[in-house]
Amino acid sequence: MTEIKIPKSVTHSKIKSLQKSILSNIDNSGEVTMILPSEINNYKFSLLADLLQxxxxxxxKIPISKIKFEFEINxxxxxxxxxxxxxxPIISLLWNTASFVDLNNENVKGKLREFQNTFFFKMNSLSxxxxxxxxxxxxDHFSNNKGLIKLLENSNGFNDNEEQIIDSVRNILMNYVLTFNKNNTEEIKNIVDDIGAIVYELSKNTYEWGKTDSLGIPISPSIRGVYLKFYNNKKENITKEYHKTPLEEYFNQNTLIERSLNNKGNIYYLEIMVFDSGVGFIEKFNNKGKLSDIDVLKRCLIKNQTSAISNLKSKKGLGLDRILNILNKTGFIKISTDKYCVYRNLIKDEYKPIDxxxxxxxxxxxxxxxNFSFNESEKISGSxxxxxxxFKNSN
Incomplete structure (x- = not known):
């Protein structure tokens, strides 16, 4: 039996080290138990993406047969x-296939059910x-009325009302996410409609290409979602956490420091994360090998390249081009899919339309x-x- 323990102090580097060790040494014939903590001490940018990945x-690769909580469940x-x-998302992904036990190995799935339902209700009602x-x-592997967020989807398909999604995202940001500092809400008013449009566009994309494999066969289990989080972190802690990664360079840029570092040494920032458990950009869009993997990723960043054939009324196909334009001279984007993890620092490498x-x-x-060189064993699932x-500093 293989046990995978996620510590409270988990970090980006610890997850990567754990993933490399597990996928290299795991016994394909054994059972896999994932041990989850009661909390994660310190969330950082893309940490949730890393953990879901x-x-x-x-x-x-090898189905997780048991989730164990290292604390009493009440x-x-x-x-x-x-x-x-x-x-x-983790409990939902494994709900139909894994057992759930507490520190004494007692079945706690019945206790989890009520909280799963309550959490879904809060999401669905935008509470x-x-x-x-x-x-x-x-x-996707739950019934529609228990698994699909009505703002995004229903039994008839994706909610193609972009205005409704933008309005809801605006309310979520202003009322729930950006409540720490009023200056942040004032600053983001100018781009909040664009952020809502990003959520609309990328959620639509996960509906079109995140649910099925390259042959159009539904994937099960399958989860997809959007995550918005506000951070207030010390710059020294950020750069320590991301030492020797592209984010260390990003947060040390003079332009970023002048714009965002306040007199307490803090930087405020927003994370927008979209995820799915599908086959990934490369397998889905590679068109039988006519393009290189990196060219496939690049095409996804250009207008009118990612719209799928579906029953949606709008076929904007904005891909990620719109995001790059919005983030120009300010933001950062990171994409993990297949064997690749790529990024664009929009302060260092400014946006420009591409042919x-x-x-x-x-x-x-x-x-x-x-240099985009990877072993096949490093291939990940999902995107x-x-x-x-x-945000601008509020000194």
């Missing part, structure tokens, strides 16, 4: 547990969640600084797109 990838601990953004964050998660026939002009960099928007 680990769980989804592992479960695709109403009080469950109330606290469901204040953690990682818990609902406040604990903390300066919000998550919307669709569960589809000149993909070499589109700047993408390798997060791992390995994870994390956007970082830093």
């Amino acid at each position: 680990l769980t989804i990838t592992l479960n695709k 109403d009080k601990t469950l109330e606290s547990l469901y204040g953690q953004e990682f818990i609902y 406040r969640l604990k903390g300066n964050k919000f998550i919307l998660t669709n569960i 589809i026939n000149k993909l070499e002009d589109l700047k993408l960099e390798d997060w791992n600084k390995n 994870y797109l994390s956007i970082l928007y830093p």
Whole structure:
């Protein structure tokens, strides 16, 4: 039996180290138990994406047969547990296939059920969640009325009312996520409609290409979602956490420091993360190998390249081009899919429209600084797109 323990102090580097070790050494014939903490001490940008990536990838390779909680399960601990953004998507992903036990190995699935239902109700009704964050998660292997967030989807398909989604995202940001500092809400008013449009566009994309494999066959289990989180972190802690990664360079840029570092040494920023447990950009869009993997990713960043054939009335196909334009000279975008983790620092490499026939002009960099060279064993399941928007300082 293989046990995978997620510590409270988990970080980006710890998840990557754990993933590499597990996928290299796991016994394919054994059972896999994932041990979850009661909380994660310190969320950082893309940490939730990393944790979901680990769980989804592992479960695709060797199904996780048991989730174990290293604490007593009761109403009080469950109330606290469901204040953690990682818990609902992970439990939902494994709900039909894994057992759930406490520290004494007693079955706790019945106790979890009530809190699962309550959390879904809060998401579906767009009610406040604990903390300066919000998550919307669709569960394709549940029934429509228990798995699909009505703002995004229903039994007839994706909600193609962009205005409604933009209005809801605006309310979520202003009332739940950006409540820490009034200056942040004032600053973001100018781009909140664009952020809502990003959520609309990317959620539509996950509906069109995140639910099925390259042959159009439904994937099960399948989860998809959007995550919004406000951060207030010390710059020294940020750069320490992301030492020797592209974010260390990003947060050390003079332009970023002058714009966002306040007199307390803090930087405020927003994360927008969209995720799915599908086959990923490369397998879905590679058109039988006519393009290189990196060119496939680049095409996804250009207008009118990612619209699928569906029953949706709108076929805007904005891909990620619109995001790059909004984040220009300010933000950061990170994409993990297949064997690749790429990024674009929009302060260092400013946005410019790209001709589809000149993909070499589109700047993408390798997060791992390995010249996009990977082993097949490093292939991940799902797609994870994390956007970082830093706020102006409020000195």
